[in-house]
Amino acid sequence: MQLFYEPDILTNGGLLSPEESAHCIRVLRHHSGDSIQIMDGKGHLFEGTIVVASPKACSVKINGQKSQSPASVQCHIAIAPTKNIDRTEWFLEKSTEIGIEWITPIVVKNSERKTIKPPRLEKVITSAIKQSGSYWRPTLKGLTPFNEFIKTPFDGDKFIAHCHNGHEPHLKNVLQKGRNALVLIGPEGDFSRRK
Incomplete structure (x- = not known):
């Protein structure tokens, strides 16, 4: 049907x-x-x-x-939109399919893309919920500068996905059951060391 x-x-x-x-x-x-x-x-x-x-x-x-009741644990992803908007749209589609609750596009120092078209991205999300049959639609926040975003209160664990060398643990090993999670994903040039 x-x-x-x-x-x-x-x-x-x-x-x-x-x-x-x-x-x-x-x-x-x-x-x-x-x-x-x-x-x-x-x-x-x-x-x-x-x-x-x-x-x-x-x-x-x-x-x-x-x-369908909302998920007991909420996930918020803040991501710097990619230079090729098709990759960002793909990310939105997959995030919707797996049940991410909030998505915030962020602008950071190394961002390749500093503007987005929210109506187009909303259509991608609508298409993804119809395709996946998900009862819940994620909330797409407006494009937000990084320095503004990190001041926003969040009740849960916070993580930064980055490419810097080091011995940081894998996300799957540090996520705690029953806790909300906020994950920051940087641009193609990654987060600057200052961030």
């Missing part, structure tokens, strides 16, 4: 967004009476029946709902 994303499906009277409506009716050729599934990205999956098959505002009657 085809899966659609509508974050406000319960509060907007069962309407799909214009983009999802067009995809449902024009591209997939659904009609009134067809059954579809809608996720809200907030832990709910809805079973519904198309009532009005309009490509601008498809209306759905909700027949049932499944819910």
Whole structure:
């Protein structure tokens, strides 16, 4: 069964967004009476029946709902976007599939890319949750300077992934069960030693 994303499906009277409506009716050729599934990205999956098959505002009657509790442990990844935006988009897709809760693009001294297009990245995340069937959508924060980001409070363990030589332990050996984790991932030129 085809899966659609509508974050406000319960509060907007069962309407799909214009983009999802067009995809449902024009591209997939659904009609009134067809059954579809809608996720809200907030832990709910809805079973519904198309009532009005309009490509601008498809209306759905909700027949049932499944819910999933949020993960007991939360993971936040702060990453410097790569020069090739395709790599950043791939990262967002995979992060969404494995259940990362927050993603913050950061700008550091060695960053190759200092601007991003949030609407495009949000579309990548939407596509990934629909593909993976995840009930939860990660939160994509705005592009944040590193010095500003590290001042943000975080309740959990903090880690920095880097390429400097040394005998640092592997992340899998230091993660503690039941603890939230924040992982900083630097740019292609890695973090500067000062950071």
